[in-house]
Amino acid sequence: MLDTESFTQSDDQAVQKFVNGKSFMISTNSQYLLSYRQSMDKTLGAGKYKVVKINVPAGPKGALLASSRLENGIMFSSKAAKDPNFHQMLQFIDWLYYSDEGQELCKWGVKGTTYNVENGKRTLANGINFQNLNPNGGSKDLRQQFGFSGGVFSYGGSDDLMQSMMSDEDKAFQKEIKSTKTFIKPDPPVLFSDTEREQSTLISKPLMDYVQSMTFKFMSGSASLDKDWDSYVTQCKAKGSDKLTDMTNKTYKATKSKIDK
Template sequence: MSKNAKRLLSFLLVVVLAVGVLLSGCGNKNSSSSSNNTSKQTQTATNNSDPQNLHFKSDKPLEFTMLYSDHPNYPYKSDWLLWKAIKDATNVTLKLTIVPMSDYAQKRSLLISSGQAPEIIPKTYPGQEVPFVSSGAILPISDYINQMPNFSREVKEWGLQNDINSLKQADGKFYVLPMLHQTYTMQYSLAIRQDIFEKNNIPIPNTWDELESALKKLKEIYPNTYPLSDRWQGKALIGEALPTFGVPIAGSDGLFDWTQTSTVLYNSAKDDWEFYPTSQEYKDTLTYFNRLVKEGLLDPASFTQTDDQAVQKFVTGKSFVIMTNTQEIQNMINQMNQTLGKGNFKVTQILPLAGPKGGVIAGNRLENGIMISAKAKDDPNFPQLLKFVDWLWYSEAGETLTKWGVEGVTYQKVNGKFQLMPDVNYMNLNPSGTKNLQKDYGFSGGVFCLLYGGPKDLAESMMTPEVANFENQVNTQRKLLPVAPPVPFTESQREQANMLSQPISDYVEQMMLKFITGVASIDKDWDSYVQQVNAKGVDQLVKLTNDVYKSSKNK
């Protein structure tokens, strides 16, 4: 899966603020030229009029501690150019606690719980901060936003205040500083073999009904295939469909993990929270996919097979439709150049499909972000730490630095547009480059920046023309569901809600798969399913959620 596949967790049944994808990085060679360049850039910035105090460079050397998630695709190097570039730009050195990405969440929890966490704790998805709120181990960062002018400016100018409000806890404060998108970037949707569609005069689908018609034609022409064989256990596929059928899930990527979510969702029309897995809209969604399975259009193995198995079927021409994202599609194309031969196929990522409720998509413009350890406020340089974080992660200069690197070393501007230097490659933007922007220099990594996040122009600067066109179509032809308001449970209320929701979610997940694959009959077994799930405490969970919501709303 791509490095962005990390963002692939949070599904159906809950208001998920999965929010996801900070990459990672730091720098190595060309130190003298990079020093001159970064110093010059910073000096120019700080010499300009700065009435909003958006720029930051300490007048004395500083050191801050930070937890670092080490990505296996670009392992940490102490001589990466990024570290020097950050020092040149801010006069700050980062003292890192380096943790393998696979162990990051567990190690983060242990360090915070033991009081040993570094001051800056990045790669935290909204919701992951909750276990540390009541102990006071992390700062209510909302108390310090007035000292973070770049973050405040982006929230205001990009209209993100409602999104930020959704992070509030029972005390009315929020504890994670999320990364931000100026415009929504859609990652996940279906990829099709466009050459096969064109060869057989099959229109590219725009709706779920049109997809079903296309799959039927493909099945007639290629009777020994499953035209749609999916990956990611079908989570992205179902996650894309649910809101278009009227189930108001919310997430970041359209990829939802039904085992880690609540089943009570916000109904904006009624301004309350309802249980959706027994609704007609949810039933209609399952009925649609069950029909695809029964007619041999959707591979039932989609919900159990490995990603590699699903991809192999697609790249070898045994299936013609599969879920993808804007990075994974290139990986599939690279494989197909080997399996089918370059020029013998055409793969296209199509717009998220529209359904009975129209072309709506579930997502938001927040990403994983940063917690600040409570002990950081005891650092005499705490105000500078806040300004450093604010500049590096939320100023356009800082975001450019962590994404593109150092001008004249890793990138150049050509007619006002970013361009990798001739010897540097990243994401196949410059295939002839012999050095890698991430592996060799540390830039464009998930600890410090977003692939397609931040300011719109900067986000688009690393998009291929195909991806830029896709994102433009999503933003002009699809509607993003509004962010659900917060339900700020206290610790005891959250424990009660979890005790109720976990067995409900487990049962809903089991039955969802059974209904889709036909192990259980929607016609015959639905009423029994509704009775059994209600018996697990649905009414209590809905009442608790609405009581907390209305109480906090009144406050």
């Protein structure tokens, strides 16, 4: 059932297969569903297909989902520290990213100009659209023409703000994930010294190249889990997997007290 080209094909090739009914599943961001459906209306015919978001499959350890604390961050140029307005710059960034007003501005723009609020519900102003939120009249894009709701800075906020631009389908999907999945904690940090980090990189780079290569072979069937697994494990050890594991555990235990503080 697995298309071996899925490991090497471009995104455009994967999308074309999907919208033409040549594949049955695709990994993507939720905002692309609209464009996929519009394309499939043309290629397959409206009402002749169905596309739904599926829950993340559970594995042998249960219905678990990995989580992370960070997705992006803010970096300042070293020149910024010498700027006479550096303190004001920090105040603005703090307001923009962490205040309720700043977060709403990033996402929806200017109240009364790009959006309105009625009975506690935000709606885009006439003539403005964002991911088909205003299908009856939105010739101007909230991002392209006004610069708001950009994925590089429009993050965080309350559940109400986060879900304010979600479709009912996305809200239902989020609710299903939260009700059925147990989120596991992120991996603990390993505080390598510069020397240790260099040593770990020298081992992990060729090791992971080999692991990824064999993963492809196992998944595509060119290597057998029954016949080739022991040889695979032996090669991993020969490439330093045990040494890397021991070094990582040793460093983690030695620095754990710093992390706990």
